[in-house]
Amino acid sequence: MSAPDSDWWRSAAIYQVYVRSFADGDGDGTGDLAGVREKLPYLAELGVDALWFTPWYVSPLADGGYDVADYRAIDPAFGTLAEAEKLIAEARRLGLRTIVDIVPNHVSDRHVWFRAALLGRPGGPERALFHFRRGRGTGGELPPNDWESEFGGSAWTRVPDGEWYLHLFAPEQPDLNWSHPAVRREHEDILRFWFERGVAGVRIDSAALLAKDPALPDFEPGRDPHPYVDRDELHGIYRSWRAVADAYGGVFVGEVWLPDSERFARYLRPDELHTAFNLGFLACPWAPARLRRTIDEALAEHAPVGAPATWVLCNHDVTRTVTRYGRADTGFDFATKSFGTPTDLTLGTRRARAAALLSLALPGSVYLYQGEELGLPEAEIPRERIQDPMYFRSGGSDPGRDGCRVPLPWTAARPAAEPWLPQPRDWTSYAADRQAADPASMLTLYRTALGLRRTEPGFGDGPLTWLPSGPGVLAFARGDGPVCVVNLGREPAGLPPHEAVLLASGPLTAGELPPDTAVWLRGRGVPGTAQPDADAEAAGGGGRGGVRR
Template sequence: MTATANDLDWWRNAVVYQVYIRSFADGNGDGTGDLAGLRGKLDHIARLGVDAIWINPWYPSPLADGGYDVADYRAINPMFGDTAQAEALIAEAHRRGIRVLLDIVPNHHSDEHAWFRQALAAGPGSPERDRYVFRDGRGPDGARPPNNWESMFGGPAWERVPDGQWYLHLFDVKQPDVNWDNAEVRADFEQTLRFWFDRGVDGFRIDVANAMVKQPGLPDVVPGVNDVQDGGHPYLDREGVHEVYRSWRAIGDSYDPPKVFVAEAWVPDPERLARYLRPDELQTAFSFNFLTAAWLADDLRRNIDDALAENAAVGAPATWVLSNHDVCRHPSRLSRKPETGRGWNLDDVLDLPADPELGLRRARAATLLMLALPGTAYLYQGEEFGLPEVEDIPAERLDDPTWELSGHTERGRDGCRVPLPWAAEEPAFGFSAGAAAEPWLPQPDVFARHAADVQEAAPDSVLHLYRDALAIRRAHPALGGGELTWQDSPEGTLALSRISDGGEGGFTALVNVSSAPVSLPEDAEVLLASGSLTPRDELPADTTVWLRH
């Protein structure tokens, strides 16, 4: 990889592209994305102009939860390829100047992990069971779960095994929680970090980074008392996680250049999130409050300000994201009314009327807002094509465990995981090579208009908007790092100016979240706009413009 002056702190203003490998590109024609497909599309990613890729779990897994049920953390799922192909991918990405982040899942294993099989065979009280959270049940015959904890996917968080004990699974029943009070567990995850770091991986995204450590005694959750994540919840955002991350940071810092971490920590308070980013802990954590903000000027500004202020207090950059593999794609979220406050999952908004064209217009505007902010930005595969959420996958094809565990009342996250369209006129829209098998999730007809080749041929497409925005962001001295200053602007709009660390400025982003066009500042030159200006050169509703002045 070509060295730059910012090698040690590249993560402070990077743009990272998320690859959900199962749905990115299929290199062997079996209907499932794989390493061969990803390697074949690295030039697409490089041409976008990103600094790194984050790859969702590629480890051996029974795929009960899309790969987040890991059976072996130091191998590659054969459906994706093998370790030699993974090492080749890392080297090929580095040659293009693209760093590689992997996903690590520290809260739970797959029930097919060798350790869990050993735990079931060894029986109560054994060292093998101590690697997990096994407990006797309540009641005279132990037939009731040890406490009232519930799975994130629905239903109780406990499963009874034939010898009568219960094991904890905060997620799917096939994802037993590991015991972070166990020294073997801690050492094994540290070995996994080193295994991949030694193969050239540049860092990790940490899954459910706030849910590993449990309160001793495993007390019930008491509604109204400890159901807010303020440090007193029995299994969320507990103080003990910070000790883990201090040890991980030391491992990452022992490499030259140092390795990088980003936390997925859904905590409601930016001050709590900043605790994960103290100088001896993790470098970055997703500012999800920006993702969940309503499409209203005041709400957007408040969440941006909160994230910037709390992160600055610990010397960390903010990390922005609009879509990922766990949330409804933002063109579809934004196609609903902005004031609903329904949430960020498909099931939160599915019953609301949608305007897809409005949603795409807002999505383009939101992307330019995000890329104008100081800090790191994450993009989710397919958003550069303007892909919507697929909201009508047939029930018999749904794969997300949420569908079954909710008693068929919540469709879950499959709609943002549908395989990408690369070529409008090819079978499976070019997702698979050769004689293509049917993709593992069905693609809707509307994907034809979003296919990569269609986007490539249209100068005003979402794809060209992303490329242009990332090129400007990389070249402009005021973008990436540096300060943000809010300017006075009409009601229902946001105007932010950027000044570089060296004092260079001259950049303003104006976002019109109102329902009427607004005038541009005098003597401003348009660098890029998310949509066409009016005939009077005004900024229309639901549009963002980047200005030089």
């Protein structure tokens, strides 16, 4: 990983911080910037290169901060702008860059623009910044079209004067009109504001949704182009953004859920986004043929534009890895989430340890979600404590995303203040202070793996060569450097010739790799093209699914 400093993002390990649930510095039960600053040495010791902060801006928190009321101020529950500037500088002194989250598709209904729009007249200039329309039906009582919100129900809400406004997510998140030049100017100014405060990059939320067909037609399955997903107008927006980023040496990572590899790659052309999340890998089941195909497809779609792939196992929107891998369906699909799904956490933890070594060994950059390094499972939140709008908009059938957003257990002692989401009683065994002293813990595994990834030649961006392997086994070499072998089969597997074992996700058995275990080896493997055993595939989707943040 000896890339020039300006190319740090091509091989980086990036840690996602969900501020509200990371660390509580003032003891009120809610995470804050003081807590993050206190834990910066922990993050540096973990061995990551950068921190991605989900929105920390002023927000009513109708959708976990993705309803932004002011992009240039920190929510008082988290701290102040001055404290954010100190955090950025302190993190950089420890070798940690900062990435902030920009939400360009929509704002909060408390944003000054939308408040003015509600006070303005139909057809007035204030409403032109959003998508206001008259309704259908004899009295305009029906929504302007049949679009559905990503959170369930109609994507339209009616205001007292009879007009309707568009919101692809919650009603508290009105969509901006990106054909309006003021919207584009404002967001370019927001980018400059944060780059001038020292951030190294920007994560772009729902990056494929900004542009809408101006006619706002009804949705027709298979219609091309889609009325609001992946429209060609987006690329002009991101070319303008890239010019801003280049002036500051900043980088972008886009959240782009698309099934079409060629369309996905367009966002990664040299004058647009630097990287985009590999969400197909995140959704892929624990099955060798599916995983290999997903890896091959990701590398192939990035190759023509020279962009590095990114690897993600979980984030603040999806079921935690330990839980997902302990279920009969090990893939991820928003549509299949339900209460009470049977889970084998012992099996899930073993697979998650192996998946950690797999993802950290792949070419490109990797993202870790807070608590992933502790092996946290998904928490089942009591229904009366759920706050996620996905739960309410689904009529209570979807458990929502709160289960992966529970505050981290830093110590085995119970928190002094009740966390904003309840911590399960049995989470004491996952506490960071306990794991730090345990050589067999998930935290120790991640610290060791990230340390090797940084110091061992061959990791990060670069070539991958598949090696011959037995049924259910994935094996690949990273150039002339390390070899990664993952056994997803049912029987122990032999290892290729090697000089030394660098790290294993679990104990080897008589020199063989047990099922659901991964190992890093020093020593060059023999290039080959053996295919993994297809009969080990599990049910579950592996492609880029619906639009989600």
